[in-house]
Amino acid sequence: KAINNTETPVKEKHARRIILGTHREKGAYTFWSYAQGFPLGTSSILCWKFCHVLHKILRDGHHNVLQDCMRHHGSLAEYGKLWSHLHDKYGQLVALYTKLLCTKMEFHVKHTEIPPNLEVKDEVLERTAGTDINNVFQLTVEVFDYMDAELKLAETVLRQLNSSIAVTSLTSGQCRLAPLIQVVQDCSQLYHFNVKLLFKLHACLPADTLQGHRDRFREQFNSLKNFFNRAREMVYFKRLIQIPRLPDSPPNFLHAAALAKHVKLVVVIPEDDDQQDDDDDEPEPLIEVDTSTPSLQSQPQVDIFDQAFGPPNGGFDERDLQIESLKSELELLRAELEKVKTEVRILEYHNASVHNYLRAKESGSCTLNVS
Numbered sequence: 001k002a003i004n005n006t007e008t009p010v011k012e013k014h015a016r017r018i019i020l021g022t023h024r025e026k027g028a029y030t031f032w033s034y035a036q037g038f039p040l041g042t043s044s045i046l047c048w049k050f051c052h053v054l055h056k057i058l059r060d061g062h063h064n065v066l067q068d069c070m071r072h073h074g075s076l077a078e079y080g081k082l083w084s085h086l087h088d089k090y091g092q093l094v095a096l097y098t099k100l101l102c103t104k105m106e107f108h109v110k111h112t113e114i115p116p117n118l119e120v121k122d123e124v125l126e127r128t129a130g131t132d133i134n135n136v137f138q139l140t141v142e143v144f145d146y147m148d149a150e151l152k153l154a155e156t157v158l159r160q161l162n163s164s165i166a167v168t169s170l171t172s173g174q175c176r177l178a179p180l181i182q183v184v185q186d187c188s189q190l191y192h193f194n195v196k197l198l199f200k201l202h203a204c205l206p207a208d209t210l211q212g213h214r215d216r217f218r219e220q221f222n223s224l225k226n227f228f229n230r231a232r233e234m235v236y237f238k239r240l241i242q243i244p245r246l247p248d249s250p251p252n253f254l255h256a257a258a259l260a261k262h263v264k265l266v267v268v269i270p271e272d273d274d275q276q277d278d279d280d281d282e283p284e285p286l287i288e289v290d291t292s293t294p295s296l297q298s299q300p301q302v303d304i305f306d307q308a309f310g311p312p313n314g315g316f317d318e319r320d321l322q323i324e325s326l327k328s329e330l331e332l333l334r335a336e337l338e339k340v341k342t343e344v345r346i347l348e349y350h351n352a353s354v355h356n357y358l359r360a361k362e363s364g365s366c367t368l369n370v371s
Helices: 012-025 029-035 044-060 065-070 073-084 089-110 122-129 133-161 171-177 180-202 208-232 256-261 275-280 304-309 320-363
Strands: none
Touching: 012 029, 012 044, 029 065, 044 065, 044 073, 044 089, 044 171, 044 180, 065 089, 073 089, 073 320, 089 133, 122 133, 122 180, 133 171, 133 180, 133 208, 180 208, 180 256
């Protein structure tokens, strides 16, 4: 079950099959048709794990995934606002994660040559920046904002766990730590982008003009180094990712020759030794289904992602013909129903804000914020 309300990390085998599914159908339509049925406004853990899977498919899914996900940008942002107003530890993390994912989607929709996994050659970055120094300046600010969203999420997760070995070795701690693998991957590329862009800016603009950029870079450099150092010491990450080391001090952008000393950070994800074991596991449904209805209890559980994407081994199932004939209609009806439910939840949230405003207005001045 890739996305559920159990406080455990997302299973890699389940996320992998969802990612492969986006490549088979060349998009994320099926993923979203089921995702719209999730009660993301009622379970912060469920919403957190949903964000993690979404981060994974943005990075590693088919390139059409970005456009499919962008259609749900508004709903994702609304869930972030909703959870930011609730006193819930996972809720605060969800608010930061949704902001990061929205920032990620906006950046890559605007800069289409840079894919969401951020893995491009320097020539592509140069082409995206262009020769207009104003565009280079603006792109640098956008990369700063992108990095801020990544680091804010990482810092909050680590602060909640306080890097305790006892906590990080529990599945509850690992549930919060797991998305930081993707954050490490993103940050390593964003750091390289900003080093290149800042040297480019310093070659064209006076040093005084870029003092604010250098200060902001130094602050991010220190935060990133602290994040990487703390994560590298955690047992949980040791077998899952090799985290690079930053230099002792940030580059000296006032000397163009310092660019030659810059070494691009390389993140290594070791080969998954458990993949074979995972493939041998009994099949599990990738999305939790409510089995409280007697008619469902009397039926065997069916992996709905197998229905959408086919069995993992590509074999034929005698139910396939019936599934194919009903799947399209079922997906459309379910997506429409859950869209209405989501809109109702959002309206209830806004109505509550208006009610609180009117009640507060009776006792004194206040401001209304239902944005």
